[in-house]
Each structure stands twice: as structure tokens, then as C-alpha cells.
Amino acid sequence: MLTKRIIPCLDVKDGRTVKGVNFVNLRDAGDAVELGALYAEQGADELVYLDITATIDGRSTFIDLVRRVAQTINIPFTVGGGISSIADVSALLHAGADKVSINSAAVRNPDLINELSLEFGSQCIVVAIDTRYIETEDGNEHIVHTHGGRKPTEIRSIPWAKEVEDRGAGEILLTSMDTDGTKNGFALELTATISGNANIPVIASGGAGNMDHFYDVFTTGKADAGLAASIFHFREIGIPDLKEYLNGKNLPMRMTK
Amino acid sequence: MKTVIVKYNAGNVQSVMYAMDRIGASYLYTDDEAEIRSADKVIFPGVGEASTTMNYLRKVGLDKVIPSLKQPVFGTCIGMQLMCRFSEENNTTCMGIFDVDVKRFPATPEMKVPHMGWNNIFDYKSALTAEVADSAYMYFVHSYAAPVCEYTVATCDYVLPFSAMLQKDNFYAAQFHCEISGDSGQKIIENFLKI
Numbered sequence: 001m002l003t004k005r006i007i008p009c010l011d012v013k014d015g016r017t018v019k020g021v022n023f024v025n026l027r028d029a030g031d032a033v034e035l036g037a038l039y040a041e042q043g044a045d046e047l048v049y050l051d052i053t054a055t056i057d058g059r060s061t062f063i064d065l066v067r068r069v070a071q072t073i074n075i076p077f078t079v080g081g082g083i084s085s086i087a088d089v090s091a092l093l094h095a096g097a098d099k100v101s102i103n104s105a106a107v108r109n110p111d112l113i114n115e116l117s118l119e120f121g122s123q124c125i126v127v128a129i130d131t132r133y134i135e136t137e138d139g140n141e142h143i144v145h146t147h148g149g150r151k152p153t154e155i156r157s158i159p160w161a162k163e164v165e166d167r168g169a170g171e172i173l174l175t176s177m178d179t180d181g182t183k184n185g186f187a188l189e190l191t192a193t194i195s196g197n198a199n200i201p202v203i204a205s206g207g208a209g210n211m212d213h214f215y216d217v218f219t220t221g222k223a224d225a226g227l228a229a230s231i232f233h234f235r236e237i238g239i240p241d242l243k244e245y246l247n248g249k250n251l252p253m254r255m256t257k
Numbered sequence: 258m259k260t261v262i263v264k265y266n267a268g269n270v271q272s273v274m275y276a277m278d279r280i281g282a283s284y285l286y287t288d289d290e291a292e293i294r295s296a297d298k299v300i301f302p303g304v305g306e307a308s309t310t311m312n313y314l315r316k317v318g319l320d321k322v323i324p325s326l327k328q329p330v331f332g333t334c335i336g337m338q339l340m341c342r343f344s345e346e347n348n349t350t351c352m353g354i355f356d357v358d359v360k361r362f363p364a365t366p367e368m369k370v371p372h373m374g375w376n377n378i379f380d381y382k383s384a385l386t387a388e389v390a391d392s393a394y395m396y397f398v399h400s401y402a403a404p405v406c407e408y409t410v411a412t413c414d415y416v417l418p419f420s421a422m423l424q425k426d427n428f429y430a431a432q433f434h435c436e437i438s439g440d441s442g443q444k445i446i447e448n449f450l451k452i
Contacts, residue, residue: 002415003375003394040439045375071275076396076437096271098437120268121304123371123398170371170398199369224374254375254394256439 001252004218005045005225006239007203008232010035012081013053015061017233033068039232040073042239043256047073048101048173048227051081052148063095070096078126078173084108089116093124101173103128104146107153110167117168125171126203127164131157131190132177142190149177161194161202172198173227175205183209183231191221203227211237211245218251260450261296263323264288266313267303267335269434276436276443282450290322298329298450301336302436307346307359307401310335314352324352330428331385331449337423337430338401346401355423355430357406368416371400376413378421378433383410385422385429385448393441395421395433402432 010017016030036047049069051062059082066079079092080101089100106113106127117125130149131142142157161172174194176187186207195202201224204217208228217223231237247253262273262284270286277284284300285292293299301323303310314320323330323340332340339351344359351359362370375394378386386393395413402419405412411422413432423430429449435442 001376002372005374070272071278074276074279074437074439074443076434093268094271096275098269098272121306123304123373124268171373199364200371201369201373224369256394 003045003252003254004223004246005203006043006214006242006253007046007048007225007227008039008044008239009048009050009205009227009229011050011052011229012062012065013051015065032065033072035233036069036077037072039239040075043243043254044075044239045254046075046225047077049077049079050101051079053081063091066092066095066097080126080128080173084112086115086119089120093120099124099126099171101126101128103130106164107144107146107155110163113164113167113169117170122168122170122200125169126173127169127171128173128175129157129161129164130175130177133190145177149175149180157190158193158197162197165198165200169200171201171203173203173205176207179207180205182207185209185213186217186221186223186226188216188221191217191223195222195224201225208237211242214242215246215249215251218246258297258450259295260284260298260300261293262286263293263299263301263319263336265303265310265317265319267305267310269304270302272434273300273302273333273436276446280443280447280450288317288319290318293322294326296328298452299323299326299331300449301330301332301340303333303335304398305335307335307338307344307349307351311339311349311351314339320352324354327427329449329452332428332430333436334399334432334434337432338399338403340423340428340430341403344401354428355403355406355408355425357403357408357420357423359401359403361401362416365416371398372402372415373398376415376433378411378413380412381410383422383424383429384452385424385431385445386411387448389441389444389448395431395435395438395442397433399432
């Protein structure tokens, strides 16, 4: 049976994991490759590496990191952050990434989604949608945001999700800026709406605080995968415990031990 | 031992090479017929679309080379589909090593297509699955699949049961991505190299 996926997300700056990480059993707690390898060993189903470096130098450091991750781990991983061209994607896939995630560039130029999926195949093109529920002229709406969720666009999130699928996206990474960082749970209703409309997998992100939040997003939220960062980095939830718990509640999980 | 990874216009071959590096196996990445024919093992991997990849194989003549090989050949993902008779993906005539047609997953309200993620395989009948745990999870990404047939040596279930692995004479194939399917996937590559 196809399983639900648990995906830790690692924010990387200059080749190092930046969101607070507290793993005493790592030789270098900030090493993004070693942390990814540990998560893979613990049963993570996929990894996401987001490059938050802004400089050109950082960019080449990130590609080097992607290469080392691909050499080290034997599960799929997605990379994202600042990707805006076919050349960017080609370099990252060539370094060994399995998928790339695009966000602001897709909003600026939606045709990029079509171009990338034609060039590299839909299976490796993830479109990240950062969304926030805000007041508009037509009342409150779920609106797509760019620049790490800070900058609102004019685009409504629910039809945008359908559009990116029609343009050839292979997967949607949906982050609710309303729930992100709250630890009060994922945005269930929005995730269910977008996943219910979609014929491609939806990764839910933002708001995970406990194991039941994952259960809820896989059932009520209809998500195909659940992504979180700090709760894994701070060891508030262990991946083996989480998968055991969800498996015990009859959700299909890949049990590795 | 000489292992060749076949070079053609399919994507994602890099992760196969890294998997070989992790195992400690050497390989040559080439489309040269003489090199392919002289190899002990041939890996035919890749991600791509059936008609584009098949047209390329025809253009460079690999469509005749691959079916005529006598050493163990292992096709994965689109490699496996191209080794079948026909694919519904843009109605493509393939190499016909396995006498079975690749079909698109039927759409259902509950099941998304592509089939993307980890799914378990079962009914093992191959040397490649030796010492692989029962019902092991493998990583799949595909919208088309070969139905269960006389060559099926491992089965997976999504919408309908389909062939996770095929085998006939010296030809072996897997629909999933061994190279990113954790330790179970790595074991399958190791088993192929040991044949």
C-alpha cells in the first residue's frame, strides 16, 4: 500500500543547517549532510533542503552540498530556494537532487513550470505554495505569498494549486504561513481542499507540534506527505516514534526497523 | 568485473552512479556499443518519457543492441518500460524484450496518478530479491505500469496489481528506483552485481 510520507526540512545557509539543531550524537551538529543521513537512518521518507543563502558564493556551496547529500543518502530528496531558471534546475539535478522546488519564480513566470516539466519531467518539479489567509477587496481569501511568505501577491491559492498542476507540476508543497511556527497543527481545511482538487501529491507544511497533528493532516487534511523542521531538529518528536504511532493508528507507513 | 551504465537521453542517472559508489562498485557510463557488448553487467536506468527516449535509442541503434545482449541486463523505471513490447505513453513501440504492454494507471477519485512514494512489493520470484525483507518498501514515481504477467517476479499494488519487477532469461527489470529505495533498494543492486 502506498504510504504517507514523513519529510524533515533542513534550512541551509552556506552549507550548514541553520534552524536550531540539537543533536548530541552528531560529530558536527550543524552539518546538513550528516543531519540528513541521520534522518534517513531514522526512517525519514524523503528530505527537503532549502537554500536560504542569498549570495552567489553561497549558491555554489549549496550545489556542492547537494552533491554530498546525493552521494551519502539512499532516499529521495528535494532542493529549493532561489531557483529561477532551467540552468539552475539542470545544475541541481545534475548534482544528484531527485526533485527541485520552485516558488517565487513560478509566481513571477508561470510558464517556467511548463518549461521545466517538459525539459526534466513532471516527476521532479515541485511547486511550493506559501499561503496566508488575508483580507482582500472581496473579503478574506487564501493568497499566495513570496519571499519566504512575507510578500503577498494577487493570486488566490486554491485556483493557483490547480493551475500549477495543469502546467505540469509533479507535486505541491503547501505551507500555511498562518499555522507555520505555531505548533498548533497544520491548516487542515485548506490542505484538504487543495489535495482533494489535485491529482498530484500534496505535501503539507506549517504548524506541526505533536504526533496527532500528523494524523490529522493525513486523514482530515488528505495530505500525501507531512513536512516539519524544528520539531525534528529539537528532538521534540522522533521520526521512529512518529511513524510507529501513525502506523498504530492504521495509517500506511514505511516501517524500516 | 566490468559494469556499464547505458548512456542515453534519460534523466536522473547521477543517483544510480552514486548508489554504485556507495556499494563500492566501479562502472563505465557509456553509449558505445563495443563497450556495452564487452561488459559483464549492463544497467539501463533512467527517468523520462517513452516516445522521446525510444526515438533516441532508435536513432543511435541501442534499440537493437540492448535486446541482443547475452550478459545480465538490469533496466529500471523507464528502462524497464522500454524493455516491454509497447507503452500507452504516446503509443510507443518499445524493444519487446518482455512480451507485455505498459498501460496508464486508470484514474479513480481516490488514487492519484502518478503513483509517487513508497509502496511495498511482494510475491518475490527473483535472485535479485534474495535477502530482501518480505513486503519491502520501494520508492516509485510513474504513471504507467506493466500488468502482472508471466515474467512478473515481484508485484506491487496501486489501483490494480502491477509488475514491480520483471525477469526473462538474462533480462531483469524493476519499476521502482532501487538507487533511492533505502537499504532494500541497495540490496537489489548488490544482488544484480552478484549474479
